[in-house]
Amino acid sequence: MAVRSTTISWATHPAVRLVLALVLGIVIWFYWGASLPELLPWLAAAEVLYLGANLWAARASTPGAHDAAGLLALGVVVLAGTTIAQQATESRRSEHLYHQGSIEFYRAVVDDYTVVRPNTYATTLRVSAVRVAGQWRHALGGVRVSVPRYEANAQEPRYGQVWLVRGAPTPAKAPLNPGEFDYRRYLGYHQIYHQQFVHPDQYRVLAVQPPNWLRYYSMQAAKHLEGVFRRYVTAKREFAIADALVLGLKDEVDSDTKQAYANTGTTHIMAVSGLQVGLLFGVLQLILGRFFGNTRGFRVWSAGVGLLVIWAYAFLTGLSASVLRAAVMFSFVAGARAVGRQSNMYNTLAVAAFCLLLYDPYLLVDVGFQLSFLAVLSIVYLQPRIAAWIDAQEWTARKIRPWQPRWQQKLLGAAGWALDAVWQAVALSLAAQVATFPLGLFYFHQFPLSFLLSNLVAVPLSSLALYVGLGLQAVAFLAEGAVRLTGLQALLCLPRSLGWVFEKLIWLFNEYIVWVGQAMPGALVTGIHLTPPQTWLLYLLIALLLAFVAWRRLVWLGAAALVLLVFSGSRVTAARAVATDKRLIIYSIPRRSALGLHDGASALIITPDSMPLNHTEQTYRVLPGLIERGNRQVRYVAGWPPQLAVRHLGQGGPVLLSWHGKRVAYVSQRLWKGQQPVPVDMVVLRRNARVWPEQLLATFGPRALVVFDSSCRSWYVERLSAALQKVGLRVHDVTAQGAVVQRVASAPMKEQVVLSN
Structure with a gap:
């Protein structure tokens, strides 16, 4: 079936223009921000200039005046992006730890999850005051601390604890070996510029004053739900994956399991993000539409129910950054559905990205943010086009004849439906990979050729496990509440049975992932290094090829060939340089x-x-x-x-x-x-x-x-x-x-x- 190519009109996608301008401004800060002056006055002046230009364009009758005002507006947004990124950089402020001198003590609050490592606890402190030369003064800054687990009196840090710490944190270290992960830059993107190894006798917990009480209770809720899984999922490996799949808590997952998922391209299963939120939202909308689709105002109230469930799930999973990002994205999607504008998905996603970047411009360099939005954009554009290559239901419908028995006709119809569902899943996986594989090569230096085989089975099984896991939480809550009221221990049979089913589902898709990795050991292409320019060239090549497919003009194919030549030349040049080095x-x-x-x-x-x-x-x-x-x-x-x-x-x-x-x-x-x-x-x-x-x-x-x-x-x-x-x-x-x-x-x-x- 042929797909009629369509173009994206900039006039009908104003949010896309704005978010691209904002992104450009943030990128300018990352590359050239150190040499820029204070930008707030410049932004104020630019806004005044734009208002004047807009008034002039409204009175002018020439189209060029409106175009000039529009270009000036985009320029103001670019400047706004750079200014927002500048203001979000804490290290510029005079009260930051960088500018405090010799610190004797500091007061800080635990402001993040605690990562449990083999020998240490790791978390982030947000500093509020420091003592220098015997005097206390206001200060700010983030410190990534590690606390030894096995020393006397060592306790796991808890979110909201206020610490008094003896000693001074040190600036985060640069990478020590060639090519090593730049942990200092990674911390800087999270407004953390210092590190410290803190022994139990170096700090004292003064109080519990969470900087965000909503997040505090959210973390408490996540820990409570984790306790449910501990009671009803007995196998250690399956419990660890259940914790990661449903709650996003990955501390218990061992390194071999993580590596197996990475080798097969299914790491996203072990992170509560767009996949889980999307599955929850999609199934909820399907159920509501099936039973209440014809009721008055369904589109509006079903969107409200969807938003309520999404944000309740985000709360119960600890309000982590990945699930918050996904919840915001699907909130805009639900809002677009409610007002009947879901067809303009590019605008909807652009508005979501624009709001997230206004809140935190450093999200732009977050790998999860990049992969999430690129995957969704690619799915929105490519998945329907790839799915249209094969119409399994139409093909099986042609095989049905009037003289065939009814059971045979139904069997062919069911086969067509099943084949279509499989092909839709294949199309979705292929569409997502088109936009994300260059980033995968750039960040992780590998590409799993088995991604289609592994995701085709693991994603449906893990999706089913997600629903069963959420059901287990609800059933356990009701059953345990009833036991406390009645004392009838027999009521726990239902959550135990559901826990057994949940555990076996997790065991099944985990064993499948391991089998795929063992059956296709050569399917993981590793050791690939891409420079940032080469990554941009790959994306430009993809865009030009998509343009050629959409518009069928040889100029796009010629441009793609030229970009491919430049990319290949850069790879050959790099290889020649290494050969003599x-x-x-x-x-x-x-x-x-x-x-x-x-x-x-x-x-x-x-x-x-x-x-x-x-x-x-x-x-x-x-x-x-x-x-x-x-x-x-x-x-x-x-x-x-x-x-x-x-x-x-x-x-x-x-x-x-x-x-x-x-x-x-x-x-x-x-x-x-x-x-x-x-x-x-x-x-x-x-x-x-x-x-x-x-x-x-x-x-x-x-x-x-x-x-x-x-x-x-x-x-x-x-x-x-x-x-x-x-x-x-x-x-x-x-x-x-x-x-x-x-x-x-x-x-x-x-x-x-x-x-x-």
């Missing part, structure tokens, strides 16, 4: 020694202490840099590999390594008296090696850079650094300053990795 890296990994020898697309990661890096250390410390650089052949080695033929200078003495002309000495214990001079480029001190500055200078020469690797203690580094600098040696602490990256000059083709003799 050689670098030696001393990594910063807590309490570990790790050396990277990168030669073109190959990399050798060595741990001299003979203990291999664990999965977490590889994934978060080393792998991002390998992906960014394009290393395809990577080998991890514990201990010095035999092919390097390392030479030890005496028992427990230094190890000398020469790699493409770069000479490195590893010192783990001590330097013996009378050690012969060996000029090197770098000396790596490990495990608090017993060395003296003069001895290092005499043995390795004045050109050597002395590197303290992460196995050295802080007291050792602090004590020895000053002494080394006094004798003229350069020092570098990878724990505080990050990894050492040294480029190596290209060597002749015949030269291989060798050690000094």
Whole structure:
């Protein structure tokens, strides 16, 4: 069935123009905000200018006057976006922690969920006052704190607790290794610029004064509902997924399960967001329409019921950022349905995005925000067009003949309905992937080719599990209330039975996800690195191809081919640059020694202490840099590999390594008296090696850079650094300053990795 192509008229989509202008203004702040002056006066002047231009355009009879006034209005919105982002940046204010000097104590309130990690509790504090030089003063700022779980008197932080903390928070650290996730920037996007490791004896809980009582009671409600799942879902893994699926609480989900869902493109199932809210809203509207669709004012009151249910669900799940975003989005959709304008979905989504960005302009750089709106926009535009490629019901209807038995006709009709439902789900999944896969490559460096197979079964099963889980909450509430009134324990059979069904549903779709990952191990394409310009080029390519499909003009196809050529050229250029690049890296990994020898697309990661890096250390410390650089052949080695033929200078003495002309000495214990001079480029001190500055200078020469690797203690580094600098040696602490990256000059083709003799 052919689909008649339509164009999006800017005149009928004013909100789309406005949100694009607002986004442009916010992007300007992110890239060039540091050099901008205070923008509020400029915005006021621009608004006055616009009002004058609008009055002039209203009196003028030429169309150009109205166009000029419209362009000026968009310019004002762009400036407003930059101004709003500037005002939302707390670190600019004089009372921020950045400008307080030496802090002795500070008073703050717990302002976020507590993340339970293996060894620590992590949460966010919002500072209200600091004590500097014995004087208390007003202050503001966010601090990401970690509290050890297993120290004496350690307790899990609770939202709304007011803390008095001894000591000063430190500015968040930049990434320590090449390509490593920039946690400092991530925190900055949430108005958090400081971190602190707080021991239980460093703080005292003064009171409980939640900054938002609605959120406080919402979190309490979520914890109560979590308790219901603990009572009726007995299997540990299934309980963890139930908690994530229905309530969005993912602390209990183990790393292997998270990885299995990530490998199959179904991570969205474990987060309360647009999927769950959309399913709840859609089923509610379907039920109301089935039974009350012909009642007077149905469109208005059903939208009101939908909004009530959406926001009640958001409240019961803790009012997390993802569910709030989804609730706002569907609130605008419900409002559009109520006033009969649901056909203009682009405008509706643009208004929702505009309001959210006005509230918090930093949402623009939130991955969930980007993926949610792009997925919905893509579904709205592409899903009907993809679904129209195949009409399963029409195809099966053609197979029905008057002489066929009635059961056969009904069977064909049911088959057509089932095939159509499957194809609609396929079309929806394909439509969502078209707009989101470039972001998936950019942020996560992977693409699961099995997404269609996994989502086709897992999404319906998880949707059914969601409804059963919500039903379990309601039944448990009624049954437990009745037990308290009557004392009849037999009434708990119903929630226990429903809990068993809920657990088995979760087990079923979880086992299916695991099976897909095991049956298609090569379906996960990993190690893909896209730069921001390349990501924009991919989106431009998608837009041009969609334009060609819509308007059938070769100019769009030619432009798409040109963009594809530029994209391919950028990839080839990057690959050629890597092919001739050689670098030696001393990594910063807590309490570990790790050396990277990168030669073109190959990399050798060595741990001299003979203990291999664990999965977490590889994934978060080393792998991002390998992906960014394009290393395809990577080998991890514990201990010095035999092919390097390392030479030890005496028992427990230094190890000398020469790699493409770069000479490195590893010192783990001590330097013996009378050690012969060996000029090197770098000396790596490990495990608090017993060395003296003069001895290092005499043995390795004045050109050597002395590197303290992460196995050295802080007291050792602090004590020895000053002494080394006094004798003229350069020092570098990878724990505080990050990894050492040294480029190596290209060597002749015949030269291989060798050690000094």
